Amino acid sequence: xxxxxxxxxxxxxxxxxxxxxxxxxxxxxxxxxxxxxxxxxxxxxxxxxxxxxxxxxxxxxxxxxxxxxxxxxxxxxxxxxxxxxxxxxxxxxxxxxxxxxxxxxxxxxxxxxxxxxxxxxxxxxxxxxxxxxxxxxxxxxxxxxxxxxxxxxxxxxxxxxxxxxxxxxxxxxxxxxxxxxxxxxxxxxxxxxxxxxxxxxxxxxxxxxxxxxxxxxxxx
Ligand SMILES: Nc1ncnc2c1ncn2[C@@H]1O[C@H](COP(=O)(O)OP(=O)(O)O)[C@@H](O)[C@H]1O
Ligand SMILES: Cc1cn([C@H]2C[C@H](O)[C@@H](COP(=O)(O)O)O2)c(=O)[nH]c1=O
Numbered sequence: 001x002x003x004x005x006x007x008x009x010x011x012x013x014x015x016x017x018x019x020x021x022x023x024x025x026x027x028x029x030x031x032x033x034x035x036x037x038x039x040x041x042x043x044x045x046x047x048x049x050x051x052x053x054x055x056x057x058x059x060x061x062x063x064x065x066x067x068x069x070x071x072x073x074x075x076x077x078x079x080x081x082x083x084x085x086x087x088x089x090x091x092x093x094x095x096x097x098x099x100x101x102x103x104x105x106x107x108x109x110x111x112x113x114x115x116x117x118x119x120x121x122x123x124x125x126x127x128x129x130x131x132x133x134x135x136x137x138x139x140x141x142x143x144x145x146x147x148x149x150x151x152x153x154x155x156x157x158x159x160x161x162x163x164x165x166x167x168x169x170x171x172x173x174x175x176x177x178x179x180x181x182x183x184x185x186x187x188x189x190x191x192x193x194x195x196x197x198x199x200x201x202x203x204x205x206x207x208x209x210x211x212x213x214x215x216x217x218x219x220x
Contacts, residue, residue: 012218018141021151042092057159068116088218100185135189137217141196
């Protein structure tokens with residue numbers, strides 16, 4: 001039987017953040033299997049197929065031309081994820097990392113025209129000012145870019161075959177500035193850091209060690 005605290009669930013959103021192929025989906029699958037939390041994976045399948053088009057592949061082929069297209073759609077689909085109602089959910093990334101990490105990376109690396117960046121930023125500012133998008137906890141899977149490069153090659157997603165180590169290094173740096181140094185963009189929630197360079201077995205152990213701190217955010 002459920003305890004009183006399990007019955008009195010308040011709305012709670014935990015976002016799992018980290019570099020590409022850092023192990024976010026694997027982490028979500030683990031908590032999905034071993035807790036009452038609802039798990040929301042990133043809508044990558046939508047980014048790979050919107051009415052027969054693949055904006056993710058187009059962005060990697062020609063970021064200057066297609067970055068705005070992908071990031072507009074990422075922003076919409078992430079907002080949609082945030083709006084889904086469930087008492088306690090663990091989400092893969094957030095509308096915040098889409099903007100603070102991926103849009104910033106495109107712009108700072110000179111691959112997004114200033115006008116595209118301005119329009120996306122206006123959209124983001126309007127959405128986050130006018131719509132309540134609460135996040136209760138950010139769990140940051142902290143990896144080295146080299147680990148992600150290895151895992152990316154192992155996962156072998158067709159669109160991502162062109163990603164060099166330098167790209168993962170830039171994403172890593174932006175994550176570190178945002179979540180560790182806390183010097184770049186506003187933090188929507190407190191941050192729990194989980195070192196994530198270890199093998200799967202050790203990672204499951206890491207998740208178990210962090211379980212109480214993670215579930216404390218949800219009163220589960
Ligand atoms: N701790 C780990 N050690 C080795 N490989 C891992 C580990 N965690 C995940 N992987 C593998 O690395 C790849 C990327 O993991 P995934 O969970 O999909 O990352 P993300 O969702 O962050 O992109 C997958 O092939 C997955 O099986
Ligand atoms: C949020 C976001 C993601 N992407 C890209 C980066 C990766 O190629 C995929 C997501 O896969 P992951 O294994 O879950 O990291 O989408 C992007 O280009 N822009 C974004 O805002």
